[in-house]
Amino acid sequence: MMGVKDPNRVMMVQFHQSYSYEDFIMGFRPASTGFELRKGPFYNFCKKAEKDPENDYYFIIDEINRGNISKIFGELFMLIESDKRGATLQLLYSDEQFSVPKNIYIIGMMNTADRSLAMLDYALRRRFAFFELSPAFQTDGFLQYRQEKNNKKFDSLIAIIEKLNMSIENDESLGKGFRIGHSYFCTEKEIDDMWLNAVITYEIIPLLNEYWFDEPSKVSDWEYVMHEAIR
Numbered sequence: 001m002m003g004v005k006d007p008n009r010v011m012m013v014q015f016h017q018s019y020s021y022e023d024f025i026m027g028f029r030p031a032s033t034g035f036e037l038r039k040g041p042f043y044n045f046c047k048k049a050e051k052d053p054e055n056d057y058y059f060i061i062d063e064i065n066r067g068n069i070s071k072i073f074g075e076l077f078m079l080i081e082s083d084k085r086g087a088t089l090q091l092l093y094s095d096e097q098f099s100v101p102k103n104i105y106i107i108g109m110m111n112t113a114d115r116s117l118a119m120l121d122y123a124l125r126r127r128f129a130f131f132e133l134s135p136a137f138q139t140d141g142f143l144q145y146r147q148e149k150n151n152k153k154f155d156s157l158i159a160i161i162e163k164l165n166m167s168i169e170n171d172e173s174l175g176k177g178f179r180i181g182h183s184y185f186c187t188e189k190e191i192d193d194m195w196l197n198a199v200i201t202y203e204i205i206p207l208l209n210e211y212w213f214d215e216p217s218k219v220s221d222w223e224y225v226m227h228e229a230i231r
Contacts, residue, residue, distance in 0.1 A: 015067030
């Protein structure tokens with residue numbers, strides 16, 4: 001998207017349940033003499049981008065739906081809107097007028113299959129465009145990877161997984177957000193029978209047991225089909 005590899009113009013953080021406005025923007029933190037006001041990563045990144053308006057900057061938030069969005073963004077809800085870029089607002093912990101530069105792009109990543117999390121805050125949802133990433137079994141990169149591994153049993157297993165994903169997508173209690181991703185099958189190791197059995201037994205089957213905890217026979221059927229594929 002930048003057209004060049006420049007890590008100085010990219011920053012990444014990961015949200016979690018304990019992440020707060022004080023971590024993200026600014027807040028008081030313990031110091032040797034008591035408490036001091038410290039700037040957070042987003043504040044510092046905005047100031048950095050502000051000094052370089054000719055270039056684009058990208059702020060990446062991993063697991064964006066794990067944090068309390070309203071608590072973390074605070075008054076920045078307004079400032080991150082596309083038509084509010086450059087507008088100033090007084091920050092909670094200082095008398096400073098702060099703005100989010102126009103050359104900052106915020107990318108939030110999340111796994112929609114994580115049932116333990118609430119849906120993304122609607123106030124934040126309105127401020128983002130959404131792009132869905134599907135399992136990449138038919139992408140050029142993964143097809144090339146399969147050619148390099150050159151393993152017929154592996155190819156047979158992938159064909160079964162693609163059928164399994166169709167079943168998951170058509171399941172009313174699950175849907176396409178619960179499909180099995182290609183990362184389960186990516187390895188730098190040599191793919192042999194032991195590796196294939198391990199992926200099925202210790203990764204795919206436990207996941208299916210979570211998906212269909214009330215339909216054990218369905219899990220058993222798919223387990224049989226997968227093991228048959230690698231015989």
